[in-house]
Amino acid sequence: MWDSFLKHIDIHPENTQILDGNAAGLQAERDAFEEMIKAAGLFVGGMGLDEHIAFYKSGSSLLSRTHVKMLAMDTILASAWFFSGNLTKWAWALTVMGAREVVILISGAHKVFALHKAIEEGVNYMWTVFVFLQHPHMVLMCDEDATLELKVKIVKYFRDLKLVHTKLMTPVQYQRERNREKPAF
16 A cells, blocks of 8 residues: 555555454454554545455445455456455455544546446446445546546536635635644744
8 A cells, every 4th residue: 555555645654554364363463553543534445446445345335343354256356456466355345434534535527337337327326436325525536537427517526516615715715724824922
């Protein structure tokens, strides 16, 4: 996770939490990791090539706690590059819905079908991303390629929301920056 994503963004290593699947005490590691998610209040994850998010696949219970999970062969093959070719049959399925805020990143044209199903076809629990859309404080971030199968009207709607949000937040951000610059007497 560090090599694939975190070292490429502006974040201090001490502000990241990565589950250690090789820990001697897996139960203790799981409990500590869940506490970190709860304390941080934020989960950031991406959609895998086979549509899993945090190794939750269609039909997985999003109410379950972090646990070791046997992976389907398509998940193993799709994720092997992420684990340096280690074709393990096990991974951690993370507690995500318990976070105060959830951010899911979706990029690439190979994920358009899952995004289309989740956004445009109504209630459908066979698409993991749809279930995450039920989280009360969830942000879905997509690149343009991931939206290729969405209707133009829907893409325009979300772009307009972003524009409105940016315009509304600009004065707030400006005031925050001014308050930080004021000397304390």
